[in-house]
Amino acid sequence: MSQPFTLFIFLFLWSFSLSFAQNGEVSGSIHTSDGKPAELVTITIKGTNKGSITDKTGNYTIKDVTPGSxxxxxTSVGLEKQEKAIEISPGSSLNVNFVLKENAATLQEVLVSTKNLNKKDTYSARMPLKKLENPQVYSTVSVExxxxxxLTNFDDALRxxxxxxxxxxxxxxxxDGASYFALRGFDSQPIMYNGLPGLTSGNLDPINIEEIQVIKGPSATLFGGSFYSYGGMINTITKKPYYAFGGEVTYQMGSYGLNRVTADIxxxxxxxxxxxxxxxxxxxxxxxxxxxxxxxxxxLAPSLVYEVNDRLSFHLMAEILEEERAVPAVFFHSDRTGPLPFKSLEELNLNNNLSFISNDLTIKNPRFNLQGQMLYKLSEQWTSQTAISRGTVKSDGYYTYIWDDGITDNYFDQFAQKEQQTTSVTNIQQNFNGDFKIGALRNRLLVGLNYFNxxxxxxxxxxxxxxxxxxxxAEVAYIAPGTTDTIPPVYLSRMFVDNILANTGAANSNVSNSSYSAYVSDVLNITPSLSAMAxxxxxxxxxxxxxxxxDDDFNQTALSPKFGLVYQPILDKVSIFANYMNAFINVTPRSIANTDGSDPRIKSFKPEQANQFEYGIKTDLFNERLNTTISVYNIKVSDRxxxxxxxxxDYLQGGKVQSKGFEIELNANPFQGLNLIAGYSYNKTEVIAGDENDFYSEPGRAIGGQGPQNLANLWASYRFTSGKLQHLGLxxxxxxxxxxxxxDSSITGEFDLPSYILLNAGVFYNLAHYRISFNLNNITNKEYYIGYWSVNPQRLRNFSASFSYKF
Incomplete structure (x- = not known):
């Protein structure tokens, strides 16, 4: 994106955000009928663009109000509005309080997903920062x-x-059995919980999710080098207890035999x-x-909070998952060493109805995650967070994949392997957050220590x-090349596969690695409008x-810097930002062997490095009804x-990769009841230095797994707030x-998955104690595919219907 175009966008948004003279002020508090603070409730002054949203204590403030009546x-969607007449005098500070008719549990249900996107976030920067104050870009998906x-699975939320x-x-x-995502052209997996390490080798269940946060750009400075973070991090924020009785029980049914029962109490x-x-x-x-x-x-996910007093609190959370699945085989349509026999989907002619698996071959992925935090207010300027997390995940069962046999014909080899692995992680973290002034300069300082194993x-x-x-x-007779011998069709039963795998031997590996880290981050307000992060x-x-x-021990010390600048030409409405960010991945030692599988051993690597330069603009306009982020980035990776x-x-280390592109994100609430979520991104990722004879690192080629260059998303919902259709939403x-x-290789040739458009719709009826909904996905029954050097068919048209009882 050119600099003149960015300047044009800034001037356009500025023209709609002119502020007026500062005169009076209105403040107060809003509580629910059971005496609880009402968070995220909108307060507006009719006939003006002035307004505010209550914080978690139920308080609000509206500044710069011209004198008058x-x-x-x-208001809040789904709640009965209240109005009061007020009189503002020059220089006055008026206090006006409200009590809502709804209780805390009801209020929590009807919060609007796109409201208050500029609230302070404590995860992406590990300190309380508003989105406009943060030089890093991040996006969120709310539970609403x-x-x-x-949605019944985590993956679909990221659309x-x-x-x-x-x-x-x-x-x-x-x-690496969790889902893979391409984020700014690089691998990413959902392995962060509440800003701390977690583990997944199967699916994530959305019932315990309050919000999903996608933190973009190389992020090792604050989150370490033990995870994929070249393009960013996926952080799952879990639901927290609150001090009132309430809950929800839901039954959901749908296509392909879906039966799902959830409870939130x-x-x-x-x-x-x-x-x-x-x-x-x-x-x-x-x-x-x-x-x-x-x-x-x-x-099952229990969580407990205990506020000992106004200075000390404890938070505990556990997640327990028992899961068993029959997973479709991944279809790799090339052996990566010879020319592709199929140049397009039409030539490949893959039968989308085939899973190439049987329900007799299943894999279990039991998972346990535990987090404990102690928060302590040391003084008015300093707080302490002590956090411990422990996670264990197993892979127990069968994994299969399909690989081209290297012969120019229509046959492919299907491989199977019996997985039996347990991975455990332990993380201990201590953070100190300060908010203080040195002279006239405000500092928000983070000092942290971290141990990870x-x-x-x-x-x-x-x-x-x-x-x-x-x-x-799938079940096909095969004639061995050069012979007349016919191998009959094979059905994949567990007994049949076990007999074949009995002669492959078994691994006997126990690998451990740790990292010891210290980090510091300071946001310095040079002026109220200009801040710098180091x-x-x-x-x-x-x-x-x-x-x-x-003999395979390996030690490595790395530094990871991060810098950012934020200028707010219109305070709390428009910010212009730029950042430099780094990521290093302490690559886990990997099991290697000779080409024939002999001499199995462990190999270690030095950290891979990524460096990003990014600039852009963020806005929070029209009384927080329009939130936009526009950013341009350039990431270069070395030692891949x-x-x-x-x-x-075996594995090699070396070569360089570049990812560059831009993103546009919009969240809007043009008028009460209507919410819009929209975005567009462009990315180009390619090898810029490598081995021209290597399939994986040929200069000028795509790296694989980078995703489509162009992506766009849109979701619009409208809730009727009055009249006969009140409580209905579309x-x-x-x-x-x-x-x-x-x-993308001169060795194999190119293979493209075609573009696609998916359309989804939903209707819901939401009362204080009941919610009924119906959703239809892939309305046009579009055949489409994803892949990572592979061709993976996706779901056709499907529906789900649910009924919830709230109390």
Missing amino acids: YILKV TMKEQG NVPGITRTWESTGRAS NTPLSKTEKIALRINTAYHDENSFQDAGSKKSFF RNTINNGSGSAIVRKVTPQQ SLRVDHFVSKGEKSDP VSTDPNNRN GFGGNYAGKYRVM
């Missing part, structure tokens, strides 16, 4: 948006965020002390849209070819590698790790993905 109005769209797209569904396999545990418990739980049973495939899971125990089998398939048929992390990585092999083209059991939107080059 007005009507002060309190997920309810409007009838509301520009610049990110799924490239691979969760396989449940060892080490909150209760205070003491009449005299602030102790509250919240339990979220879900049972999920669903089949596949293909000929085989299934999922059954049970999820990952341990992986692998006792899985080797992999073996279990049958031949074609893109059109951050630095020191990270010492200690890899013990295989515990039985003392990829598979050795001469030995698929939603409509969709997604566009441009052409996606999943294979």
Whole structure:
């Protein structure tokens, strides 16, 4: 995006945001009928553009009000509005309080998803910052948006965020079995909970999600080098207890045998002390849209909060998941060493109805995550956060994939492997946050220490070819080349696969690595409108590698800087920002072997590095009814790790990759009841230095898994707030993905997945104690695909209907 175009956008937004003379002030508090503070309630002065939104204590302030007589109005979608007449005198400070007819539980349900997007966020910068104050870009998806769209899985929620797209569904396999997303052209997985490390090798259940936060750009300075963070981080913010009794029970049914029951129950545990418990739980049973495939899971997430006093509080959260699935085989349509026999989807002619799996071959992914936090207010200027998290995830079952056999024919090899791996992570973190002045300059300072450990125990089998398939048929007779021998069709039963894998041997690996980190970040307000952020992390990585092999130990110390500037030409309405950010990934030592699988061993690597320069503009206009973010970025990565083209059991380090593009995001509430979420992104990711004979690092080529260059998203919902249709809501939107080059090599040739447009709609009826909804996805029954050097068919038209009882 050119600088003149950015300047034009800034001037356009400025012209709609002129402020007027400062005169009087209105402030007060709003509470619910049960005496609880009412957060996120809108207060406006009729006939003006003045207004505010209550904070978590129920307080609000409206400044710069011209003297005169007005009507002060309190509204929130789904609530009965209240009005009071007020008189503003020159220089006066008027106090006006309201009591809503609704209780705290009802109020929480009807909060609007696009409201108050400039509220202070404590996760992306690890300190309380408004979105306009933060030089980093991040996007959020609220629980209310997920309810409007009838979502039953985590992955679909991210269709509301520009610049990110799924490239691979969760396989449940060892080490990296969670879903893969392309974020600004690089890999990302949902492995952060409340800003702390978590673990997933299967699916995430949305019942315990309050908000999903996508933090964009290299983010190792504050979050460390143990996770994918070149393009950003996916942070899941879980539901928290509150001090009132309430809850919701929901039954949801839909296409492909979907049956889902969820419950969200909150209760205070003491009449005299602030102790509250919240339990979220879900049972999920669903089949596949293909000929085989299934999922059954049970999820339980208790959370507890105890506010000892106004200075000290404790927060505990656990997540327990039992999940078993039959996962469709990933269809890799090339062996990556020879020319592609199929140059397009039409030539490949893949049968979308085939899963290439049987429901007898399942994988279990039990998961446990625990987090504990102690928050302590040291003084008026300083707070302390002590956090401990522990996570364990297992992969126990069968993973299969399809690979071109290297012969120019219509046959492919299907491989299978018995997964048996347990990964555990432990994280201990101490943060101190200060907000103080040195002279006339305001400083918001973060000082933190972090310890992280990952341990992986692998006792899985080797992999073996279990049958031949074609893109059109799974159970197919196969004639061996050069012979007349016919191998009959093979059905994948557990007994059959176990007999083949019995001769592949078993791994016996126990790998451990740790990092010890210290970081500091300071936001300095040079003037009320101009601030600068400077951050630095020191990270010492200690890899013990295989515990039985003392020769594979590896230590590495890395520095990760971050800088940002924010200028607000119109305070709290428009900000112009620029940043430099770094990411380093302490690459986990990997199991390698010779080309024939012999001599298995562990190999360590030095950190990979990413550096980003970005600039853009953020706005919060028209009484917080229009929030936009426009950004332009350039990321360069060095020391990238990829598979050795001469030995698929080994890895090499080297080469450089560049990702550049821009993103536009809009969240709007033009008038009461209507909410809009929209975005567009463009990204180009390619190798800029590498090996021209290497499939994975050929200069000038796409890196694989980078996603489509063009992405767009839209969701519009309207809730009738009065009249006979009051409480009825409608939603409509969709997604566009441009052409996606999943294979790009002079060795293999190119293979593109075609562009697609998906349309989705929903209708819901929301009362104080009941909610009924119906959603229809992929309305046009579009055949479309995602991939990561692969071709993965996606769901056709599907629906879901739900009924909720709230109390």
